[in-house]
Amino acid sequence: MTVPQRLSFVTIGARDVGRLRAFYAAWGWCERDGGSDAFAQFDVGGVRLALFPLAQLHAEAAPDAAPPEPGTWSGVTLAVNVAARAEVDAAFTAALAAGATPVSPPVAREWGGYSGYVADPEGTRWELAWLPGLLGD
Template sequence: MKDARICLVTLAVDDLERSASFYQALGWTRTSAGNDTVIFMQGERMVLSLFGRKDLAADVGTSMEGSAAPYPNVALAINMSTEKDVDRLFDQAVAAGGAAVKRPEPTFWGGYSGYFSDPDSHLWELAHNPFFRLTRRGHIDLLKTPA
Protein backbone atom coordinates (compact mmCIF):
# COMPACT_ATOMS: atom_id res chain seq x y z
CA MET A 1 0.00 0.00 0.00
CA LYS A 2 2.90 2.43 0.53
CA ASP A 3 3.10 3.02 -3.24
CA ALA A 4 -0.65 3.73 -3.59
CA ARG A 5 -0.31 7.51 -3.49
CA ILE A 6 0.20 10.59 -5.59
CA CYS A 7 3.32 12.51 -4.69
CA LEU A 8 3.47 15.04 -7.50
CA VAL A 9 1.17 16.23 -10.24
CA THR A 10 2.74 17.98 -13.24
CA LEU A 11 0.70 20.50 -15.20
CA ALA A 12 1.85 21.85 -18.56
CA VAL A 13 1.42 25.64 -18.44
CA ASP A 14 1.85 28.53 -20.84
CA ASP A 15 3.16 31.09 -18.32
CA LEU A 16 5.08 29.78 -15.31
CA GLU A 17 4.84 32.97 -13.23
CA ARG A 18 1.13 33.49 -13.91
CA SER A 19 0.40 29.90 -12.90
CA ALA A 20 2.60 30.11 -9.79
CA SER A 21 0.76 33.28 -8.71
CA PHE A 22 -2.60 31.59 -9.29
CA TYR A 23 -1.74 28.55 -7.15
CA GLN A 24 -0.16 30.71 -4.44
CA ALA A 25 -3.48 32.57 -4.23
CA LEU A 26 -5.16 29.20 -3.59
CA GLY A 27 -2.78 28.39 -0.71
CA TRP A 28 0.04 26.44 -2.37
CA THR A 29 3.57 27.40 -1.27
CA ARG A 30 6.19 28.13 -3.90
CA THR A 31 9.43 26.33 -3.05
CA SER A 32 13.05 27.13 -3.84
CA ALA A 33 13.34 23.93 -5.89
CA GLY A 34 13.04 24.30 -9.66
CA ASN A 35 14.56 26.37 -12.42
CA ASP A 36 13.48 28.51 -15.39
CA THR A 37 11.40 25.69 -16.89
CA VAL A 38 9.67 24.24 -13.80
CA ILE A 39 8.29 25.59 -10.52
CA PHE A 40 7.40 23.35 -7.58
CA MET A 41 4.49 24.23 -5.31
CA GLN A 42 4.14 22.44 -1.95
CA GLY A 43 0.68 21.41 -0.80
CA GLU A 44 -0.41 19.69 2.39
CA ARG A 45 0.61 16.18 1.32
CA MET A 46 1.72 16.48 -2.26
CA VAL A 47 3.62 18.66 -4.67
CA LEU A 48 2.29 20.41 -7.74
CA SER A 49 4.83 20.84 -10.51
CA LEU A 50 4.23 23.64 -13.04
CA PHE A 51 6.20 22.84 -16.19
CA GLY A 52 6.39 25.05 -19.26
CA ARG A 53 4.21 23.44 -21.93
CA LYS A 54 6.90 23.27 -24.63
CA ASP A 55 9.58 22.28 -22.12
CA LEU A 56 7.42 19.44 -20.82
CA ALA A 57 6.78 18.24 -24.37
CA ALA A 58 10.53 18.25 -25.02
CA ASP A 59 11.18 16.43 -21.74
CA VAL A 60 8.60 13.77 -22.61
CA GLY A 61 9.93 13.57 -26.17
CA THR A 62 6.65 14.45 -27.86
CA SER A 63 4.76 17.43 -29.21
CA MET A 64 1.77 19.04 -27.53
CA GLU A 65 0.73 20.77 -30.75
CA GLY A 66 -2.63 19.97 -32.30
CA SER A 67 -4.56 19.13 -29.16
CA ALA A 68 -8.05 20.58 -29.55
CA ALA A 69 -9.42 19.27 -26.25
CA PRO A 70 -10.51 22.15 -23.98
CA TYR A 71 -9.48 20.21 -20.85
CA PRO A 72 -7.15 17.35 -20.07
CA ASN A 73 -8.58 13.86 -19.69
CA VAL A 74 -8.28 14.16 -15.91
CA ALA A 75 -10.18 16.39 -13.52
CA LEU A 76 -8.29 17.11 -10.33
CA ALA A 77 -10.51 17.29 -7.25
CA ILE A 78 -10.47 18.92 -3.84
CA ASN A 79 -13.01 17.69 -1.30
CA MET A 80 -14.21 20.14 1.33
CA SER A 81 -15.91 19.71 4.71
CA THR A 82 -18.92 21.89 3.92
CA GLU A 83 -20.82 23.44 1.03
CA LYS A 84 -19.78 26.86 2.36
CA ASP A 85 -16.12 25.82 2.03
CA VAL A 86 -16.77 24.74 -1.59
CA ASP A 87 -18.29 28.15 -2.36
CA ARG A 88 -15.43 29.99 -0.63
CA LEU A 89 -12.67 28.19 -2.52
CA PHE A 90 -14.56 28.42 -5.81
CA ASP A 91 -14.86 32.20 -5.43
CA GLN A 92 -11.20 32.40 -4.41
CA ALA A 93 -10.15 30.45 -7.53
CA VAL A 94 -12.18 32.68 -9.85
CA ALA A 95 -10.86 35.85 -8.13
CA ALA A 96 -7.30 34.54 -8.64
CA GLY A 97 -7.79 34.25 -12.41
CA GLY A 98 -9.52 30.89 -12.81
CA ALA A 99 -12.57 30.47 -15.02
CA ALA A 100 -15.92 29.40 -13.64
CA VAL A 101 -16.90 26.26 -15.59
CA LYS A 102 -19.85 25.16 -13.42
CA ARG A 103 -20.86 27.06 -10.31
CA PRO A 104 -21.21 24.83 -7.22
CA GLU A 105 -24.67 23.31 -6.81
CA PRO A 106 -26.36 20.30 -5.23
CA THR A 107 -25.62 17.06 -7.09
CA PHE A 108 -27.79 14.11 -8.05
CA TRP A 109 -25.69 11.88 -5.76
CA GLY A 110 -26.41 13.89 -2.61
CA GLY A 111 -23.34 16.09 -2.48
CA TYR A 112 -22.40 19.57 -3.63
CA SER A 113 -19.98 20.25 -6.46
CA GLY A 114 -18.66 22.80 -8.93
CA TYR A 115 -15.88 23.11 -11.49
CA PHE A 116 -13.35 25.80 -12.38
CA SER A 117 -10.39 25.81 -14.71
CA ASP A 118 -7.02 27.35 -13.97
CA PRO A 119 -5.39 29.85 -16.38
CA ASP A 120 -4.16 26.96 -18.56
CA SER A 121 -7.57 25.23 -18.73
CA HIS A 122 -6.75 22.45 -16.27
CA LEU A 123 -10.09 21.34 -14.86
CA TRP A 124 -10.64 21.23 -11.09
CA GLU A 125 -13.66 19.98 -9.19
CA LEU A 126 -14.52 21.31 -5.74
CA ALA A 127 -16.87 19.00 -3.87
CA HIS A 128 -18.53 18.34 -0.56
CA ASN A 129 -19.31 14.63 -0.39
CA PRO A 130 -21.19 13.79 2.82
CA PHE A 131 -20.41 10.11 2.21
CA PHE A 132 -16.61 10.58 2.35
CA ARG A 133 -14.83 10.87 5.67
CA LEU A 134 -12.26 13.67 5.78
CA THR A 135 -9.40 13.50 8.25
CA ARG A 136 -8.72 16.39 10.65
CA ARG A 137 -6.30 17.73 8.04
CA GLY A 138 -8.85 17.56 5.20
CA HIS A 139 -7.71 14.41 3.42
CA ILE A 140 -10.17 11.79 2.21
CA ASP A 141 -9.89 8.57 4.18
CA LEU A 142 -11.68 5.99 2.04
CA LEU A 143 -10.39 3.15 4.20
CA LYS A 144 -12.56 4.38 7.11
CA THR A 145 -15.52 5.58 5.05
CA PRO A 146 -18.66 3.54 5.79
CA ALA A 147 -19.85 1.44 2.86
Protein backbone atom coordinates in the same frame (compact mmCIF):
# COMPACT_ATOMS: atom_id res chain seq x y z
CA MET B 1 7.62 -6.10 -7.77
CA THR B 2 4.48 -4.03 -8.25
CA VAL B 3 4.03 -0.33 -8.78
CA PRO B 4 3.68 1.36 -5.35
CA GLN B 5 0.14 2.57 -4.66
CA ARG B 6 0.77 6.26 -4.15
CA LEU B 7 0.74 9.56 -5.98
CA SER B 8 3.85 11.68 -5.53
CA PHE B 9 3.58 14.47 -8.11
CA VAL B 10 0.98 16.02 -10.35
CA THR B 11 2.70 18.01 -13.08
CA ILE B 12 0.86 20.59 -15.13
CA GLY B 13 2.48 21.40 -18.46
CA ALA B 14 2.30 25.19 -18.57
CA ARG B 15 2.55 27.53 -21.52
CA ASP B 16 3.43 30.32 -19.06
CA VAL B 17 4.83 29.01 -15.75
CA GLY B 18 5.10 32.52 -14.29
CA ARG B 19 1.43 33.25 -14.89
CA LEU B 20 0.36 29.99 -13.24
CA ARG B 21 2.76 30.57 -10.30
CA ALA B 22 1.04 33.89 -9.66
CA PHE B 23 -2.41 32.31 -10.03
CA TYR B 24 -1.80 29.57 -7.47
CA ALA B 25 -0.13 32.05 -5.11
CA ALA B 26 -3.32 34.13 -5.39
CA TRP B 27 -5.21 31.04 -4.19
CA GLY B 28 -3.14 31.40 -1.03
CA TRP B 29 -0.89 28.43 -1.78
CA CYS B 30 2.73 28.62 -0.61
CA GLU B 31 5.35 27.79 -3.19
CA ARG B 32 8.32 25.61 -2.27
CA ASP B 33 11.70 27.33 -2.16
CA GLY B 34 13.71 27.45 -5.36
CA GLY B 35 10.86 28.07 -7.77
CA SER B 36 11.16 30.28 -10.83
CA ASP B 37 9.27 31.13 -13.98
CA ALA B 38 10.85 27.97 -15.45
CA PHE B 39 9.67 25.49 -12.78
CA ALA B 40 7.60 25.79 -9.61
CA GLN B 41 6.29 23.43 -6.93
CA PHE B 42 3.56 23.58 -4.30
CA ASP B 43 2.99 21.09 -1.48
CA VAL B 44 -0.64 20.01 -1.58
CA GLY B 45 -1.17 17.53 1.22
CA GLY B 46 1.06 14.53 0.65
CA VAL B 47 1.42 15.30 -3.06
CA ARG B 48 3.49 17.92 -4.84
CA LEU B 49 1.95 20.03 -7.63
CA ALA B 50 4.58 20.98 -10.19
CA LEU B 51 4.39 23.57 -12.96
CA PHE B 52 6.73 22.70 -15.84
CA PRO B 53 7.04 24.20 -19.34
CA LEU B 54 4.61 22.41 -21.63
CA ALA B 55 7.10 22.04 -24.51
CA GLN B 56 9.62 20.32 -22.26
CA LEU B 57 6.98 18.08 -20.65
CA HIS B 58 5.66 17.16 -24.10
CA ALA B 59 9.17 16.19 -25.25
CA GLU B 60 9.61 13.95 -22.19
CA ALA B 61 6.17 12.43 -21.69
CA ALA B 62 4.56 12.40 -25.15
CA PRO B 63 7.30 12.71 -27.80
CA ASP B 64 5.24 10.85 -30.43
CA ALA B 65 1.96 12.69 -29.79
CA ALA B 66 0.77 15.95 -31.25
CA PRO B 67 1.06 18.80 -28.74
CA PRO B 68 -2.23 19.88 -27.15
CA GLU B 69 -3.93 22.83 -28.76
CA PRO B 70 -4.26 25.98 -26.63
CA GLY B 71 -7.67 26.20 -25.01
CA THR B 72 -8.48 22.51 -25.35
CA TRP B 73 -9.35 20.37 -22.36
CA SER B 74 -7.04 17.47 -21.52
CA GLY B 75 -9.74 15.26 -20.03
CA VAL B 76 -8.10 15.49 -16.60
CA THR B 77 -9.56 17.23 -13.57
CA LEU B 78 -7.93 17.92 -10.23
CA ALA B 79 -9.94 18.35 -7.05
CA VAL B 80 -9.75 20.22 -3.78
CA ASN B 81 -12.13 18.73 -1.23
CA VAL B 82 -13.33 20.78 1.72
CA ALA B 83 -14.77 19.72 5.07
CA ALA B 84 -18.23 21.32 4.81
CA ARG B 85 -20.71 22.01 2.03
CA ALA B 86 -20.67 25.80 2.62
CA GLU B 87 -16.90 25.82 2.13
CA VAL B 88 -17.39 24.88 -1.54
CA ASP B 89 -19.10 28.20 -2.23
CA ALA B 90 -16.38 30.10 -0.36
CA ALA B 91 -13.61 28.26 -2.23
CA PHE B 92 -15.38 28.84 -5.56
CA THR B 93 -15.61 32.58 -4.85
CA ALA B 94 -11.94 32.71 -3.77
CA ALA B 95 -10.84 30.86 -6.92
CA LEU B 96 -12.71 33.35 -9.12
CA ALA B 97 -11.17 36.27 -7.21
CA ALA B 98 -7.73 34.78 -7.91
CA GLY B 99 -8.44 34.75 -11.64
CA ALA B 100 -10.06 31.36 -12.27
CA THR B 101 -12.70 31.05 -14.97
CA PRO B 102 -16.01 29.54 -13.86
CA VAL B 103 -16.82 26.28 -15.65
CA SER B 104 -19.87 25.15 -13.70
CA PRO B 105 -21.21 26.62 -10.46
CA PRO B 106 -21.50 24.49 -7.33
CA VAL B 107 -24.53 22.21 -7.34
CA ALA B 108 -25.76 19.14 -5.46
CA ARG B 109 -24.42 16.06 -7.26
CA GLU B 110 -26.20 12.76 -7.79
CA TRP B 111 -23.39 10.99 -5.90
CA GLY B 112 -24.39 12.83 -2.70
CA GLY B 113 -21.85 15.62 -2.66
CA TYR B 114 -21.74 19.25 -3.70
CA SER B 115 -19.23 20.66 -6.17
CA GLY B 116 -18.41 23.16 -8.88
CA TYR B 117 -15.66 23.51 -11.46
CA VAL B 118 -13.25 26.30 -12.34
CA ALA B 119 -10.39 26.52 -14.82
CA ASP B 120 -6.96 28.01 -14.13
CA PRO B 121 -5.60 30.59 -16.62
CA GLU B 122 -4.42 27.82 -18.97
CA GLY B 123 -7.58 25.73 -18.79
CA THR B 124 -6.72 23.08 -16.19
CA ARG B 125 -10.02 22.05 -14.59
CA TRP B 126 -10.35 22.07 -10.81
CA GLU B 127 -13.31 20.60 -8.97
CA LEU B 128 -14.03 22.32 -5.66
CA ALA B 129 -15.97 19.69 -3.76
CA TRP B 130 -17.53 18.45 -0.56
CA LEU B 131 -18.03 14.70 -0.25
CA PRO B 132 -19.86 13.70 2.94
CA GLY B 133 -17.53 11.80 5.25
CA LEU B 134 -14.31 12.30 3.25
CA LEU B 135 -12.74 14.81 5.62
CA GLY B 136 -14.47 13.78 8.82
CA ASP B 137 -17.35 16.24 8.71
